[in-house]
Amino acid sequence: MDNEIIDKVAGEGDDYKYGFVTDIDTDIIPVGLSEDVVRLISAKKHEPEWLLEFRLKAFRYWQTLEMPHWAHLSIPEIDFQAISYYAAPRTRDKAKTADEVDPELLETFEKLGIPLAERNQLAGMAVDAVMDSVSVKTTHREKLASMGVIFCSISEAVKDYPDLVKKYLGSVVSYRDNFFAALNSAVFSDGSFVYIPKGVRCPMELSTYFRINAMGTGQFERTLIVADDDAYVSYLEGCTAPMRDENQLHAAIVEIVAEDRAEVKYSTVQNWYAGDREGRGGVYNFVTKRGLCRGVCSKLSWTQVETGSAITWKYPSCVLAGDGSVGEFYSVAVTRNRQQADTGTKMIHVGSDTRSTIVSKGISAGYSENSYRGLVKVAPNATGCRNYTQCDSLLLGSHCGAHTFPYIDVMNDTAIVEHEATTSKISEEQLFYCNQRGIPTEEAVGLIVNGYAKEVMNKLPMEFAVEAQRLLSVTLEGSVG
């Protein structure tokens, strides 16, 4: 009876409100990928020799690889020679204060809800804003610096803290890891670098906002977060892109290192442009995210709300190497129209007494395909490990697909590993219950979906939770909230 309403609710949505383009003078290099391009990118960023070598090694390795096809995705052929690998808004040097930022850029980020002027901000968050290939502005740096926290773009970090970057870059995600990791290592442009020194609890949320603006480009950013002994940081990531008919590639790498008793919380609200209702345009989001819990009793928590992208292909992972370390993964992935997502996590238990929790909630609507793919692995010498996995899928509409591919590999007899998954549609009883109490079906669907995702939403930092909840509502329900 309510199928039409659900179809309507799921199929329609409001317009993508971040789909505008900023008309700004952009320094963009010609399309194509070769060693010369890699050298050019490196030269443009005035990089030291060792980094150029790193890029070239990765590029040469990438040339030997073929695009992988194992995911449950149908990806049109990508012409890697038709993409421009570097695009930068043409400004003077990086802005020190908000007044120095190009007003056009400032307006863009204001429009996106990311105030770059510090006086305008809630005091609780420092932002690194990345437009296309470069970091535009990083706020609150001085305040952070006073505590020894380094928060800057990775290009600056290469110049200012070469030893740190050299020590950690590629230590978690090697350039040989996979096809897109190799590509990113060769051409990565900008991203954020965070270093929390020993014993420091970062006083505010750190946040990076990624924006693709230029046409015919890809974004290849690289984020590196290092939490030294007893440190704590909560890091947020957001992303949007303009509406275009063409597909744009976003292949990022996020590396996290947590030392003894350190804790890192990484939250993502991913809202890249998802393409129109027929599946034209949209961003290909092929990301490698991995954290290494190197120290004893360290903790890494991934929380992600995935609503955008034409195709999402990412598995934020934890390598639990330190004894007693903890990995967490909370995810809500929403797909509608023609979107496709193959996302999940990997929990690699290497140390003893390591624990991991995976909660994944998939919601698919329209003609979309939503897959959870995860790996839980317990190494032979990792004693006393514990994993709990729960992945649920909610289906709205009869043309969409929801799939689950968990891989569980246990090589130690003291491990306890549990996996549970369910797939169903919104229950008629729940809808009926709401209707009975005078809640229209559209609104009821919104309520039920929000309730369903609550477990994950609760893990988001406050600033993000409000945004994410709203996003979930508009993505699925148009005007329903």
Next chain:
Amino acid sequence: MNALDQYIDLYEANAATVSAHSAGALNAARADALELLKRVGRLPHKGEEGYEKTSVDDMFAPDYGVNIGRVDIPVDLAAVFHCGVPTASTWLGAVANDKFVPTESLLRNIPEGVTVMSLAAAAAEMPDVVEKYYGRIASEERGGTPLALNTLLAQDGVFIHVCRGVKAAKPMQIVNLLSSPVPLMAVRRVLVVAEEDSDISILFCDHSRCEIKCLASQVIEIYAGKGAHVNVCDMEESSSGTSRFSQLFAEQHDGSELKINGLTLLNGITRNEYYIVQKGSRAVTTLDGMAIGNGEQHIDNFSELSHSGDHGRSNQLFKYVLDGSSSGAFAGTITVESGARFNEAYQSNRNILASREARMHTKPQLLIFNDDVKCSHGATTGQLDQNALFYMRQRGIPLAEARMMLMQAFMMDIIDNVGIDGLSERLRHLVERRFRGEEMMCADCNAKHGV
């Protein structure tokens, strides 16, 4: 070297002999199988998707003899008569390596409407029926090169046919015996056709008396017509030198009920594949599996259950207890096709690792293309409940005994659910002996199998 090549060479050199000792539909299917094998050119290797922990290539790699000339290999059929599950009354038949041997009582007592005979003979005597089903339920798309290899070399096997509306009063028991003085590959083929509203239970017992390496390649095809009830219990109790590669394909029509139990009590290397398609609506499937491993045993179960009709139900439960250096793998997929409404599908995989060296790999999957479904899967891997062990020891039960009792209790829901009268009771006894590590002697069979 590629394991497949030796079999292709063997076939090409002896194509005429292979066909001469077989008949009709079995021979007709060989050309396509050969074409596929040549095109793909290899058997699956370890690490490939779906074959994460088992290399089919390695299983087929040893230089096994294939009895294409149908030379009589002496098999002690006396063992067959002792194998009967004493408490169960069954019609008994045997397959010696890959040759069907009916017992006197089977020939005398089989009721009207039920046919049990050699597959090759059936293909010659009733070609219409065999052609209609043989190789139609097993699809190359799913079975791949291992299926094609079986089709290429299969010369005989068992044909079971139950006419419309006939309800077999007793279970059919087929004892598969592997016995040979030289390394041997037995290529078996089983075709079960249960017509509309019929009812049949079949118990397959796999025994190996090989002191040397043997391989059983088995393909079972099951057709369950409208409203048919088919209950299959496939029990393996072989030896550490035995490899078994089994594929079971089933097609279910409106309102049919299919129940399959795969029990691996003792083995060497085993790979069981189950491909079940619910074509009609209101079909019900139960697929259970149990594996007990120790030593160097390897047990790999793989299932693909597809719902393409409305109102289908399916339930899968696989349980493993792994001790010693044994390894287990389970990969199960539930697919609900687009347009298949109101389906309910559940899958569960529970494993106990009882030693440090035991390994378990699990991959339960859901592929859902419709919103009107209720599907779930669950998987756990852990060890025996320490509290329960402590409780029992507190009450004076020795550790080994307590462990054994818990493991046995763990398997109980599978054992109780086999659905063949008398078999559950027998299984309970067998499983207990198995856990105790006592010499395995299946029922009263004379064959001793070292654990």
